[in-house]
Amino acid sequence: MDIVAHTLWAAAGVTLLHRRQALSRRTVVATLGLAALPDVLHLVPIAMWWLFADGTFAALSGYAIAVPGQEPGLPPWVQLWSHHLHCVMHSAPVAGLVALIVWLARRAFWIPLLGWWSHIVIDVFTHSADYYAVPVLYPFTERGFDGIAWTTPWFMVSNYATLATIGACLVLSRRRANGR
Numbered sequence: 025m026d027i028v029a030h031t032l033w034a035a036a037g038v039t040l041l042h043r044r045q046a047l048s049r050r051t052v053v054a055t056l057g058l059a060a061l062p063d064v065l066h067l068v069p070i071a072m073w074w075l076f077a078d079g080t081f082a083a084l085s086g087y088a089i090a091v092p093g094q095e096p097g098l099p100p101w102v103q104l105w106s107h108h109l110h111c112v113m114h115s116a117p118v119a120g121l122v123a124l125i126v127w128l129a130r131r132a133f134w135i136p137l138l139g140w141w142s143h144i145v146i147d148v149f150t151h152s153a154d155y156y157a158v159p160v161l162y163p164f165t166e167r168g169f170d171g172i173a174w175t176t177p178w179f180m181v182s183n184y185a186t187l188a189t190i191g192a193c194l195v196l197s198r199r200r201a202n203g204r
């Protein structure tokens with residue numbers, strides 16, 4: 025799914041959660057950040073190549089919005105880092121391991137990880153075999169589930185319509201609660 029929709033879904037989630045248990049501003053920001061991060065981190069090697077070597081901004085921006093088979097050419101090291109960072113950030117085993125390590129360190133679940141998890145779960149079903157199927161079981165396999173590509177026009181319209189409806193419901197229910 026696109027990064028804006030990922031962040032909005034996470035925002036809807038933290039809004040609901042916040043009504044049940046008060047969340048600090050830091051927790052909310054970290055949750056939204058982790059919901060967006062998986063689609064940003066793999067751009068870092070390309071940005072480094074642009075900033076510190078002979079890469080171009082056109083390649084960076086072209087990569088960010090590329091469709092399969094139309095990606096700009098990248099040096100092998102950039103390609104390798106970018107690919108594996110993308111896999112790592114979309115991997116349920118990696119996210120599970122991180123959640124476990126953080127839980128062992130804190131003896132409590134760290135709520136912002138829900139942002140990351142939401143990104144992975146949503147992406148598994150909103151990518152298709154033809155549109156960057158998500159390597160959800162990386163590093164065991166890079167094969168992914170054949171879902172509905174989020175770029176499909178009817179899906180995109182219904183996704184944002186659903187988000188707008190949820191947003192309106194959240195605002196209205198807040199107003200009603202405040203008016204009591």
Ligand SMILES: [Zn+2]
Pocket residue numbers: 025062063114143147
């Ligand atoms: Zn993603």
